Amino acid sequence: MATIHLEMRNITKAFPGMKALDSVNLTVNNQEIHAIVGENGAGKSTLMKVLSGVHPHGTFEGEIIFNGNVCSFANIKDSEKLGIVIIHQELALIPFLSIAENIFLGNERAVNGVINWNKSIVEANKLLDKVGLKDNSTTLVENIGVGKQQLVEIAKALSKEAKLLILDEPTAALNDDESNKLLSLLLELKKKGITSILISHKLNEIEKIADAITIIRDGRVIDNLHKSTDIIDEERIIKSMVGREITDLYPARSPQLGDEIFRVENWTVFHPEHADTIAIDNINFNVKKGEVVGFAGLMGAGRTEIAMSLFGKSWGKKHSGKIYKEGKQILLNSVSDAIENKIAYVTEDRKSYGLILINNIMKNLTLASLRFFSRINIINKNQEVLTSGEYLTKLNIKCSGLKQKVEDLSGGNQQKVVLGKWIMADPDILILDEPTRGIDVGAKFEIYTIINDLVKKGKSVIMISSEMPELLGMCDRIYIIAEGCIAGELTAKKASQESIMKCIITHSRKRGI
Amino acid sequence: MIIALVFIMILFQILTSGILLKPMNITNLILQNSYVLILSVGMLLAIITGNIDLSVGSVVAFVGALAAVMMVTLKVPVPIAVMISLLVGLGAGAFQGLFIAYFKIPPFIVTLAGMLLFRGLTMVVLKGQTLAPFPESFQLIAAGYFPGQDVKIAGLNVVAIIVGIILSVIFIIFELNKRRNMAKFGFELLPISFEISKWFITVCAINALTIGLAAYNGIPLVLVLLVVIIIVYTFITQKTIAGRHIYALGGNVKAARLSGVKTKKIMFWVYANVGLLAAVAGLVVAGRLNAATPKAGNMFELDAIAACFIGGASASGGIGTVIGAIVGGLVMGILNNGMSIMGVSVDWQQVIKGIVLLGAVCFDVYTKNKTGSK
Structure with missing residues (x-):
């Protein structure tokens, strides 16, 4: 029987307005690969942040016992000292430094602040050997691929004498070959006495290498599976991952679908930085008048990228394919083209891409519709105040007045401002990207009501969301996006959380790992 | 400021x-x-x-x-x-x-x-x-300087004084117009006493400047x-x-x-x-x-x-x-x-x-x- 390496007991972590973790217990044995699975926002990352000291001791309830000792980490350095090293999904390497420099960054082989380069390089080479990377340690990180960068991250972790390695979606950006290499490296490290915690959406990878699986949903542990005692069953995992009852309320709507208003054919886009990578692969879809169409998929599936690339080529390079509106082909080369063709996109990241935070509510609301209030480019301020005032009431934005800065508003009210901005632009097709992310239940309901009002007036909505109950509650039809492709299409009747998840998983299986 | x-x-x-x-x-x-x-x-x-x-x-x-x-x-x-x-x-x-x-x-x-x-x-x-x-x-x-430099009364350049008065009148017409427009849209207006004191200060400032300029050579063209x-x-x-x-x-x-x-x-x-x-x-x-x-x-x-x-x-x-x-x-x-x-x-x-x-x-x-x- 293996000994217990790590135990997290009754971990509860609350953020203002929500409980991210609710008495979570996690037991990881020595020399095992322990997988944690769950939907977006289930609490996996929060749990790992608690473990690694990003959320310091005292900001959560419960205790962490590592190698038999109770730990209280004040920061990441404390947990690293004990050998708990986390590798984030977004790699934290500095592209203009060499592999060796990156490995020892913050942990330099130095005497009195002077770096011993010979020692650094020799040790870096040893580490690279361990992770099976054959590149020279003086190569700049920007010149190696993502797969190799992932290996450098692991080498960096090993340099800190890691005992417990936490990997957050390590294969998300890797191709099949690279993924396989990485997975076999984990198995090899296991033999050398290193325990790993693997967070992944890819169930086939987990089946292949995990010794134990913990399934988290809504901040609670739903299920534990051990390879030695249980049969690892995909159906069971999926059911545990998504098996939530739809308890949220969605305002009722009787859909009145008209003719097709929007159609995209063979839309293909290349990645803006990796010029040879096809990021969006031959997408075809259509939207009818008065329809709410959902885009389901896991994080990083390419949903936002599809929406932004269609919205005036705001994302990606080398766009090809055709866009039709009301049967006529349209060209959308810039955002203003899209606005003129009555297409609007409400971003998922309202603070960075949606709002001018230092400006007041009125200026944010009218930014995309100034032409409605102007003659020969001169703004009629009185008209502007009048119309924005109407939107304030219509959308029930809680504020001290039009002159309040949007940075002082709550998340839900900020979201309503962004939404209001695009409703004001009078679009026929409104693309909503995670329209209810990070806002409370009351505001969510209001936003759903606004969406229903819009489609009632004959507008069409494309809704991107990671919250499946929301899609199921709101949409007439759902496209499932996986790895930049459309993996499937389901009508509201046929769609369920299980069928969507199954569609995603069979898609990545088809691509083969 | x-x-x-x-x-x-x-x-x-x-x-x-x-x-x-x-x-x-x-x-x-x-x-x-x-x-x-x-x-x-x-x-x-x-x-x-x-x-x-x-x-x-x-x-x-x-x-x-x-x-x-x-x-x-x-x-x-x-x-x-x-x-x-x-x-x-x-x-x-x-x-x-x-x-x-x-x-x-x-x-x-x-x-x-x-x-x-x-x-x-x-x-x-x-x-x-x-x-x-x-x-x-x-x-x-x-x-x-603005033409008419030599037309002076009591040592003051007449042109500069007149310009000051004209500017004051234009300013007040503008403000009144703005107020009327806002009323047309049904907005809440600032109390008239407050507005008048604001206009008074501005008019004083304009005329103080033009009188100051009038006492020398008049209005510089660069102004x-x-x-x-x-x-x-x-x-x-x-x-x-x-x-x-x-x-x-x-x-x-x-x-x-x-x-x-x-x-x-x-x-x-x-x-x-x-x-x-x-x-x-x-x-x-x-x-x-x-x-x-x-x-x-x-x-x-x-x-x-x-x-x-x-x-x-x-x-x-x-x-x-x-x-x-x-x-x-x-x-x-x-x-x-x-x-x-x-x-x-x-x-x-x-x-x-x-x-x-x-x-x-x-x-x-x-x-x-x-x-x-x-």
């Missing part, structure tokens, strides 16, 4: 025992500072986008040099030479705007290069020499030019779509782009415009000195930048007004002038100006944080 300006005016009025606001000195203040004020209007737009323009001083010199070559050496008629000079300034700005907007080179670097480039070209054009004198009609731009520029650019920044787009771009370029703001086009025209206003300032400087020298406009960019920041513009972009920049420029100008009258040496003047700049921006940042946290 206007309170700070009034405070500094009163302070130096006392410290210089009344010399600061003597009629001759008021006129002097305007003549001395007009070009920095013109430059700060252009600079302000660049600062609203979150950047700066380091090249304006060199463009001032370059345009002055070209104007001198055209008028003094080649005897080109004044109106044509002025037009060409303005176009060259616009071109210099557009050249830099091209690199900034379309080749995505950081404005700091492009305008640093521009600063060297146009300073160098100035010396090439002038062959290192000073060119003078300009035709008299050209000198008038910077040193001339007319300055007022026109202030009105035009206040209008552009506050009332037009283009102006709103500049602020939006400075506040959050990504959000602005996704809202249909043509960010490249805006950046290009902002920098082209800085060049145009630098050319205007260049002509004023040349006319005032009545010569084009290789050293003209040296460090003007820093005065213009300081004026904008003292006037409440934000270094991270999206915040600032034309009036603010003008007030900031006047604060610096009065400091200069007041200290010179008091006989403070140039070295200590620099020290004090540095402290004022730092203090003004600290005050600004501090008060903004306070209002932001409530």
